Amino acid sequence: MTDLIIKAEPDWVAAAQALVDGLNGQTTVDGRVTVLQRICDSLGEALYPGFVKLLAAAARFGDELAKVLVADALARALVTDRLPSVRLPAWGAAAFSGLPGMAGAGGGLMANARSVGPLEFLCVWLTRDVVGQPLEDEAFERAAGLVLTLVTASPEAARLYAGKLAGDADNPIEGLHNRQSRRLVRLMAEGLAAKAAPADTARIVLEAARADRGQDRWNFTPR
């Protein structure tokens, strides 16, 4: 049996072009949402970070029209609750500590799982190791800045995503976020709502995460 893994030298430009060509091959925005889902599903949940990086590549290498095409599809996905997502364990579900199919993920049962989209995923990953390796600060800043750039290519996507993130952050029983990731998601929502520069929002979120780490170093209260 075989697993899919990311190549040693993946071609992000060609993959981003294939994503855009796939979206452009559809005549309806709902069809474009299906393309996003199909690509996300074809990579599989264990490679969801690769899907997030594909979105980042579309932001980095795409011209304005290409970015708008992807962002409009994301906006429609948000409206129809079809945002390509991954299941992550609810906070405190220690037996289910990673992406489905990963070592330590409880054999893939994921009974206490929550679905998260790309921006929430980056916030959660920055605060707890959900893919078997920590997310480096610089990688977060770059990836989050690019995905935010993509989302803001469509004002509607930015508005909708800001609302979703704010709703997640304000929901005390959603079960995914701990205090740290909830704060990061809220800051990201505020940045999107305020139409702040994506790089600034990514930096502010990262600085908040760093501040939390510094605070927790001296905090012996169980989280």
Add this chain to the structure above:
Amino acid sequence: MNTIRTDNASISGVWSRDLSAVAPQGAAHARGSQAFGDFSAFAGDDARVGVSGRLDMDDAARAVAGYLTEARDNGFG
């Protein structure tokens, strides 16, 4: 009821290297970490991806997977 755990690293640790390329066991985590965190391929500021071609959704999904992934024997069967 008997439970067979499959989260033992020696059995299913291949999953934890989901972002890595084919690599010896010991090097896998470093390669995986580099795979997401390495944005060297994103250098520059040129826009090279435009709205020109068309692919149907199955072809697009296959193309993306082909550019980004490869199959690796997971040791089962």
